[in-house]
Amino acid sequence: MTTAAIAVEGLERSFDEVLAVQGIDLEVGEGEIYGFLGPNGAGKTTTVRMLTTLLLPTGGWATVAGHDVIGEARAVRASIGVALQEAALDPLMTGRELIRLQATLQGLPGAEGRRRADALLERVDLAGAADRRVGTYSGGMQRRLDLAAALVHEPRVLFLDEPTTGLDPVSRKTIWEEVQALNDDGTTVFLTTQYLEEADRLADNVGIIDSGKIVAEGTPASLKAEIGHPHIRLQIEEGSIAAAEEVCAAIGPLLPPVDGRTVLVEVENGAADIPRVVRALDEAGIAVGSLELVHPSLDDVFVAKTGYHLEHEEEGAGDSEDPVSA
């Protein structure tokens, strides 16, 4: 049996009349990476702010590292590392100054704080830039510094709020590797993201939040298995979309379109259904720009649970894609 690093029951937060988080329940086991997935405004950051004691809940309860987030807030703060959305760094400080300040905030003795700061700067590959002002760092460097600062006291639970938003693919991959390495060392990670690939690649368990409610929870594999069938993604010329949808609807259920030139049709037999779809469109005189078979992804799970696609859909979001030139 795993111990819960984070346990949440009926957690709520309202802002005046708006209920931003509407009574969520979740449990994150010790040593787990929990991916908290949802679009902008879904309630991810509000939830993280409550779990990190930065915001008081208006209902329900939560414990982090075994401590109540309201009654034992300081014990919670001693157990967690936090890297919030939009790296909260002072551009006038140097990287070394920031990590040493963080060590002091966490109560580490001076010499120990300096030793850990140097080690962490080395670990996130910022030793060479440690004495430069943070304002001169690239976005990726700032994220790595923020991550290093969150680790200075070796926290049991690490909260990462959209750690790779706005980063280039190389910087994103570096952060992923670091998060994975931390988790391999036993750190529990609560990761909010709007990137499907990130959740799919890193998370042991995923919670999907929409409009303040958790609409699905489970391992990425179990959630995708729940959805079942693959779908075919067709690029159609403008003006033929309605006709193409009519033809495809006769073959399988249509999924909500991602843009005005795409038709998504669910198929039972995967690749075996491609000729049938192509033939039907050809007979209807509809030209297909491109076609690909997409196996169920977390985006499909998201669509199935919420009825729409995540705002920042990425390339490569699916488990695997088999592109076919038309």
Next chain:
Amino acid sequence: MSALWTNLRVVRALGLRSIRQTFRRPQLMAPIIIFPTLLLAIQTGGAGGAVDLPGFPPVQSFLQFMLAGAMMQSLMLAGNSGGIALAVDIEMGFTDRLFAAPISRYTIVLGRLAGTAALGLLSALWFLAIGLIFGAEIAGGVPGALLAIALVTVAAMAVGGIGAAIALRTGSASVVQGLFPLVLVVLFVSSAFFPVNLMIEPARTIAEYNPLSFIAEGVREPIIAGVDAGDTAEALLALAGIVALGLVLSARALRHRLRVG
């Protein structure tokens, strides 16, 4: 390590950060040193004849009289700049880093105030040095100079408490910055730049009750006449009132910030 020791280390670290921040951001440094120095130069150069007005307190020179005014202006703007810097921290999310640490949240305000106090100390040293260089005498000697320095340092911290409270309540640097003219108005209706007995109504009555007048006189007396227990006590009382107001407002603003996130 005891909690008290940890909190003191945090206050020191945040105070040092605050000082570095001021030196690295010229727009924070300018109001504290450059503007009051320019105003001092303009006033002593252009209005030096004021010392001959009937009822003007006996002074060695107008510069000697004006040193307290320059220090008052500097410490008021140091307090305002401290509030702006705290509001910038809130806007860019830096205070979340501090709020998420296992420290007393009051150390965050105290750290900022420690930095503001250090800037007040710097300001006092700067203007006393300028006074001495340009021939002003410190009538109270070394004890008088030390008293003036101590009062300016504590006053900077006290005014900074009000700035911090406004920053915590509003979370907006532009709002705190918008108080800049008000700071000057409050200062001009005090005895910082002109003797109360030579003012006309209603400024005279306002200045008589303005707490800044008591602080200005507490700083000025050791420079122009020597240490006076009565003036010092009145200055300390005024400071205690401002400190208490700053603490109450800051505590309420902190609670509000945690409630609203």
